[in-house]
Amino acid sequence: MRTGIARRHRTPEANPVIDGLSSHALSEIYRLERTRNYLQPGDVRAAVHLWMDYVRRPERELWHDDEWGNVHWYCCGNPLEARALLDTVTQAMSPRTARELRQIISKFDDV
Secondary structure (H helix, E strand, O other), X not given: OOOOOOOOOOOHHHOOOOOOOOHHHXXXXXXXXXXXXXXXXXXXXXXXXXXXXHHOOOHHHHHHHHHHOOOOHXXXXXXXXXXXXXXXXXXXXXXXXXXXHHHHHHHHXXX
C-alpha cells in the first residue's frame, strides 16, 4: 500500500450493483451518483429495488396506496418518486447505458 493515497471504502449501500446491468453501465451510475447534486451514492440501486418491491405487491395494496396514499412512505421511500428518479437518471446517462437500465425498469413496469 502506498502512503499518502487516501482510499475510499465503499459500503454495500453505496454499491451500485443492479442485476442485469453491464459493468460499463454500473460505472456510469457510480459516476453519476458522485457528480449530480440530486443523487447520493446508492440512490439508483435503492430506487430500482423500491420500484421492484412496490410493483410486486398484491394488487389490492396498490389500489389502497393509489386511493389513500401510504403513510409509511415518509420513512421507507416513495416508490412513485423512485420511479421518477429512474427516469431522470436515464436521461442523464449515455444512450447505450440508458437503454440497459430502461430494459430492467420496463420488466417491472410490465408487472
